Amino acid sequence: MLIAFLCAALSGMGVGGGGLLLIYLTMFTDSGRQRAQMYNLLFFMCASAASLLIHADKRKIDLRVTALISAAGIPGAVLGAALSGASGDDAIGILIGAFLFVSGAASLFSKRKQK
Amino acid sequence: MKLTAKIPRSADALYVLAAGALAGFCNGLVGCGGGIVIVYALSRLYRDDPERTPRDVFASAAASILPISAVSAVMYAAGGTTADGFLRYLLPAAAGGVVGAYLLDKIDTGLLGRIFAALVMWAGASMILRRLGVI
Numbered sequence: 193m194l195i196a197f198l199c200a201a202l203s204g205m206g207v208g209g210g211g212l213l214l215i216y217l218t219m220f221t222d223s224g225r226q227r228a229q230m231y232n233l234l235f236f237m238c239a240s241a242a243s244l245l246i247h248a249d250k251r252k253i254d255l256r257v258t259a260l261i262s263a264a265g266i267p268g269a270v271l272g273a274a275l276s277g278a279s280g281d282d283a284i285g286i287l288i289g290a291f292l293f294v295s296g297a298a299s300l301f302s303k304r305k306q307k
Numbered sequence: 308m309k310l311t312a313k314i315p316r317s318a319d320a321l322y323v324l325a326a327g328a329l330a331g332f333c334n335g336l337v338g339c340g341g342g343i344v345i346v347y348a349l350s351r352l353y354r355d356d357p358e359r360t361p362r363d364v365f366a367s368a369a370a371s372i373l374p375i376s377a378v379s380a381v382m383y384a385a386g387g388t389t390a391d392g393f394l395r396y397l398l399p400a401a402a403g404g405v406v407g408a409y410l411l412d413k414i415d416t417g418l419l420g421r422i423f424a425a426l427v428m429w430a431g432a433s434m435i436l437r438r439l440g441v442i
Contacts, residue, residue, distance in 0.1 A: 196399035197406075202423060203342075204407020205414075211339035212423075213396075215430040227390070229338025230383040234393055235400045236342070237376045240369040242404030247366035250412065252359065257323055257352070258371045261345055264324040265331030265375035272335025273382030285438040288337045292431030295343045299424035302347075 196235070203236060204243035211292055218288070225281045319352060330372070335379045342372045362411055 199212040213235050217228035247253065276284060326348030334341030345368040353359035384390070 193395065193399050196396045197403040200400045200403025201407035201410070202403075202419075204404040204409075205411045205419070211427065214337075214339050215427070215434075218434065219430065226383060226386075226388040230380055230388045230390055231393055231396065232338045233334070233376045233380040233383070234390055235396050236339070237373060237380070238397055238400035239404035239407075240342075240373055240376070242401040243408035244366070244369055244373075246405060246408035246411075247362075247369060250362075251366040252363045253370050254349075254363075254367045257349065258367055260320060260323045261327035261330065261371040262374045264327030265334070265341065265371070266378045268328040268331025269335035269341075269375050269379040270331075270382055272332040272337075273379050273386070274335070276336045276338075277383075277386040282438045284337060286435050288339070289431045289434030289438065291333065291337055291340050292427050292434065294431075295340060296424045296427030296429075296431060298347065299343070300421055300428065 200235070200239035200242075203239045204246075211288075211295070214288070215292065218285070225284060226277070229276070323348065323352065327371070327375075331375045331379075334372070334375050335382060338379070338383075341375055342368055345371050365411075 195216055196213065199216070202212060211232070214228055214232040217223045217231060218225065221228075223231065244253075326344060330341035330344040330348075333339075333344055346364055349364045349367055350361065353364060380390075
């Protein structure tokens, strides 16, 4: 529960991204790969929806861009999920690892715009 | 609440659509990663816009990823994956999301972000090595 809270808090801050719980579930529990991915999706939805209660009041949300991303992202998600279901655990596990490594490196070495 | 709907130039719109498709694909395929794709894409889109802060980028990304994650989860459920036991994560997820969004204005997330980026890199490398049977 504490780990879940910390993961959600870091997601709400935009620090850790949505993969933190997935790392925990796949490395430290015996959740199956697909279930861990589904938990992570549901978890991130809850954390994002809750954080939007604060963000919507304080920050500028670009509705047009949000709509465009969602419109293109939904068919992408359908395709990705279909491929995930048809793929082996090892292949997807290596893909997840590669994705985490690259996204971590991108965050670590990116130059952040201040404020 | 500050909601804006500035019309992007067509090149920007195509860029945003491509980023959305990639984010959706990643989220569906591996159950994570869509958010960071969107944050990266929007950071580049708004890099010359002095009115957009990284916090605005993150808020737009959080709003964008919600429907994508919902569709991904529905697809997983349609494929037979169950979410038994998820309820225990619901409260910490919601409480943590609110606390994190609140703290975003209060603390400097720069160092914290780099520590966790290094952690994510380590976790990714470990997962690959484990799957390959090296460790």
